Amino acid sequence: MVARRLCLGAFFLLLSAVGHAAALPHPVAWDALREPRFESVGAGVIPRDVVAALAQDKDGLIWVATGDGLVRFDGYRFRAQERDSADASRRSLGWIRALLPARDGRLWIGTETDGLAAYDPRSERISDYGLDDKP
Missing domain, CATH: 2.20.25 (N-terminal domain of TfIIb)
Incomplete structure (x- = not known):
């Protein structure tokens, strides 16, 4: 009985963790913030x-x-x-x-x-x- 409750608790804990992980933003979005992006304003502007x-x-x-x-x-x-x-x-x-x-x-x-x-x-x-x- 105790083993069954432990297994059931672990299952719901794992299910909860997977649900939260799926809600996190995609890691590719964070990659764009790590690398600065520079654009040329063109010749003769400054x-x-x-x-x-x-x-x-x-x-x-x-x-x-x-x-x-x-x-x-x-x-x-x-x-x-x-x-x-x-x-x-x-x-x-x-x-x-x-x-x-x-x-x-x-x-x-x-x-x-x-x-x-x-x-x-x-x-x-x-x-x-x-x-x-x-x-």
Whole structure:
């Protein structure tokens, strides 16, 4: 009688374990997470193919500081952000060294030659700040 109960208990325990094992995700799904997957964004998307800094703002946009200006990635495509200037040589921010998303939505940009700038997403304009300017 005791042996029968032990066998019956072991059978139900085994049946329960098999049921739980079948409910686990397929191991192939976990294999995809172990190996990172990289995709090329294409030639010419990142100016000079140099990335000096990355930042993500509160809207989820990815900002890329490059050797020749600022690039915005919205999850689908890259778009260069430039100053509004009639002079084509002043449009690019040049070599960007640092990016800092602010709480008010602006993106602060530290450049190598032009100092500090800020991108305002509301107006979609870049403003330059010298030592005497106040934001």
